[in-house]
Ligand SMILES: Nc1nc2c(ncn2[C@@H]2O[C@H](COP(=O)(O)OP(=O)(O)O)[C@@H](O)[C@H]2O)c(=O)[nH]1
């Protein structure tokens with residue numbers, strides 16, 4: 380089972396930590412790939428790395444695409460360009476593979492999901508966030524997440540989510556909707572509740588701490604421990620379940636049936 | 650007693666909250682000045698507002714200069730330009746005032762201190778931070794602060810301060826040094842300790858909470874309260890003391906004797 384996940388956002392928003400937390404890997408710790416951000420980037424780079432993980436008894440070949448340099452320089456005009464080109468190049472390759480005589484099994488290396496990290500600034504989306512999402516919402520499934528959500532108090536999270544969703548609506552941005560087609564009907568209330576958490580406010584950590592004699596992943600502050608897997612602290616577990624357990628197939632289907640079709644039609648029309 | 654403090658940093662770094670916390674004013678709450686950031690700025694704006702505060706029995710006429718739009722657009726090239734021009738315009742005006750026949754009392758509206766907010770990204774200074782400080786370190790006293798320091802665990806704060814100071818040194822940036830000329834000699838050890846806290850890691854809040862039956866300013870998280878005036882939680886009190894109590898006069902002196910002199914000599918040489 381192949382799945383390609385792209386991660387986009389400014390340096391320092393906790394992207395590598397979150398990826399490691401999501402897949403319980405220390406992906407970025409081993410020599411496969413070290414994302415130590417190029418301190419003075421010139422442009423957005425694309426860095427692929429593949430890791431084999433087991434999720435719910437299924438072997439998953441996960442390709443992670445990191446985008447160091449995005450939003451990190453003084454002039455960020457067009458910083459999404461390399462990302463758009465990269466996604467298109469996957470569609471182009473797939474289109475060529477599909478049209479070969481001996482079709483057989485086609486590897487699916489297209490980008491199935493793009494996690495977009497929004498900095499917890501408290502006011503709303505910035506120009507760069509809006510620009511990026513408008514450039515990509517018709518190319519791939521965008522799942523916006525609020526980075527370092529432990530920067531916000533619970534009231535601030537609620538307020539920020541509202542203003543972000545408003546900005547998304549005002550700008551006609553289409554984000555991935557997490558349809559509940561695959562979930563049991565009896566879960567409908569639960570599904571609705573999950574969807575209401577969008578955009579997910581995430582906290583990531585690779586540190587295991589002991590809280591009330593229980594081992595938890597968290598961040599140790601002098602005033603307490605922000606627990607990654609505590610639903611009262613952040614939406615990490617919700618995000619994890621929705622991307623890895625319940626909606627991975629749908630993310631692939633939408634990529635194939637909507638975004639790739641879009642590319643294909645535009646390409647053939649020209 | 651007049652003092653002009655400029656505040657620079659991207660939208661959402663807690664600048665207005667910190668200013669309100671520093672001067673115990675709800676400066677931004679009354680109609681004198683509302684800093685609701687222009688959501689889609691085109692350039693850096695300069696916004697002045699004056700407030701009268703009493704500090705240690707002294708009446709202080711404080712001019713606050715906010716710089717909305719700085720670092721907030723997609724292309725931030727030259728976003729420091731309006732700030733540099735503004736500071737120079739104050740020196741220019743002072744130069745003209747000084748050269749008038751009937752000198753008398755000259756108001757001192759020059760910028761005495763510039764608080765530069767560094768986002769807590771964890772990796773170090775960004776290009777825009779370095780660029781800004783290089784453009785301004787010979788024009789005014791730069792006091793860098795780490796914004797929203799409650800985003801960091803104590804270990805992360807220590808590490809981040811180190812890398813920021815290294816970046817500052819590597820780029821030949823001159824920040825204000827908080828000399829201990831005015832502090833008692835017996836305080837030397839204390840002064841040294843204070844200086845070692847630079848860049849100050851700040852947390853601001855306008856919310857009063859009750860912790861252990863004591864009223865404190867802080868941020869209420871599900872996992873605890875980050876207290877603004879608790880030295881184990883952040884350097885807010887240190888910053889406050891150094892700018893308002895012990896070093897306000899020195900900031901004015903350095904502005905007059907070093908930065909203004911610099912401007913004057915350059916101006917007269919041309
Ligand atoms: N407050 C907070 N800090 C985090 C979180 N995740 C990571 N960090 C810290 O943020 C810094 C940058 O994290 P990193 O994963 O390298 O960010 P990246 O540059 O986006 O990949 C490190 O000091 C992390 O410990 C989080 O959820 N909350």
Ligand SMILES: Nc1nc2c(ncn2[C@@H]2O[C@H](COP(=O)(O)OP(=O)(O)O)[C@@H](O)[C@H]2O)c(=O)[nH]1
Pocket residue numbers: 500501502529530531535659660661662663664665666667684686796797798799800851852853854868
């Ligand atoms: N975590 C954290 N959040 C803060 C802090 N100070 C302010 N905030 C929050 O950050 C958001 C933006 O604050 P604001 O003062 O308006 O930032 P400004 O745009 O830089 O003036 C608000 O939701 C504040 O409550 C702080 O020290 N730590």
